[in-house]
Amino acid sequence: MARRKKIYEGKAKILYEGPEPGTIVQYFKDDATAFNAEKRATIEGKGVLNNRLSEFFMKGLGQIGVPTHFIKRLNMREQLVRQVEIIPLEVIVRNFAAGSLSTRLGLAEGTALPRPIVEFCLKDDKLGDPFVSEEHIMAFGWAAQQDLDDMVALALRVNDFMSGVMMAVGIKLVDFKIEIGRVWDNDYQRLIVADEISPDSCRLWDMETGQKLDKDVFRRDLGNLTDAYTEVARRLGVLPSNVTHAAKKPTLIN
CATH class of the missing domain: 3.30.470.20 (ATP-grasp fold, B domain)
Incomplete structure (x- = not known):
C-alpha cells in the first residue's frame, strides 16, 4: 500500500490526501494541548473518542439539513471528509x-x-x-x-x-x-x-452536579480527561466497545 501524503499536522489531528480528488483523510491524535500549546500531554484513547463523537454530531447535523464536510468514518481514528x-x-x-x-x-x-x-x-x-x-x-x-x-x-x-x-x-x-x-x-x-x-x-x-466533561478537565487538572470524554460518549450511546482506558495515565510531553 502506497504511503499517504500528509497535508497538514495540527495539535489534535493530521490531514492526509484522500483517495479521491476533493477528499481528505482526517486522523484524530491522542495529543491534548491547552493555553496555546503551553500545556501538552498524550492521553490514550482521546483520538478514538473524538473521532466517534465528531462522527455522531456531524451525522446528526446532516440529518437536519446542516451541511458539513463529513463523508464517512473509515476506522477508529480516521474520517473521510470533503476538502474545503x-x-x-x-x-x-x-x-x-x-x-x-x-x-x-x-x-x-x-x-x-x-x-x-x-x-x-x-x-x-x-x-x-x-x-x-x-x-x-x-x-x-x-x-x-x-x-x-x-x-x-x-x-x-x-x-x-x-x-x-x-x-x-x-x-x-x-x-x-x-x-x-x-x-x-x-x-x-x-x-x-x-x-x-x-x-x-x-x-x-x-446539568445536576456541574461536573466538567470537556477539555477544561485537562486545562484545570480536574481529573482524567479520557474518563470525562468516555462519559459523554456513553450517555450519547456512541462509546466504542473495544476501547479501554483504565490502565494508563496521561503521558506528559516535555
Whole structure:
C-alpha cells in the first residue's frame, strides 16, 4: 500500500490526501494541548473518542439539513471528509458565561446569557487566536458580510441541535467553537461546517452536579480527561466497545 501524503499536522489531528480528488483523510491524535500549546500531554484513547463523537454530531447535523464536510468514518481514528477552503476564523457560540468571556466581562462562570452570543477569533496560533470583530473581518477580507451572516446562521443552527442533544442526556452545552469552510458547486459557493465537533471544542457540564466533561478537565487538572470524554460518549450511546482506558495515565510531553 502506497504511503499517504500528509497535508497538514495540527495539535489534535493530521490531514492526509484522500483517495479521491476533493477528499481528505482526517486522523484524530491522542495529543491534548491547552493555553496555546503551553500545556501538552498524550492521553490514550482521546483520538478514538473524538473521532466517534465528531462522527455522531456531524451525522446528526446532516440529518437536519446542516451541511458539513463529513463523508464517512473509515476506522477508529480516521474520517473521510470533503476538502474545503477553511475561513481563517473560529466561530464561538456561548450560552453561559465561562472561560475568556467570564474574564473579559467579569461574569461568574455559569451565568446564563440573555441569548446565545456568537463571537469570532482569528485562527493564528502565534497570536493566540485573538478575538476579532465583524469590522476587522470585513476590513481585512477574511470574509464578506454575506459570509458572516451565513456563518452566524450556521452556528446558531448547530447550537440548537447540540443544545437539544446534550440536554436530552443531562449535559449543559455551555459554549462551543466550530470552523466553517467554503465549497463550490460549479460557480456557486456554499459554506459548510468543517474540522470537528467534540469535547475538545465544547464546554460540557453535567446539568445536576456541574461536573466538567470537556477539555477544561485537562486545562484545570480536574481529573482524567479520557474518563470525562468516555462519559459523554456513553450517555450519547456512541462509546466504542473495544476501547479501554483504565490502565494508563496521561503521558506528559516535555
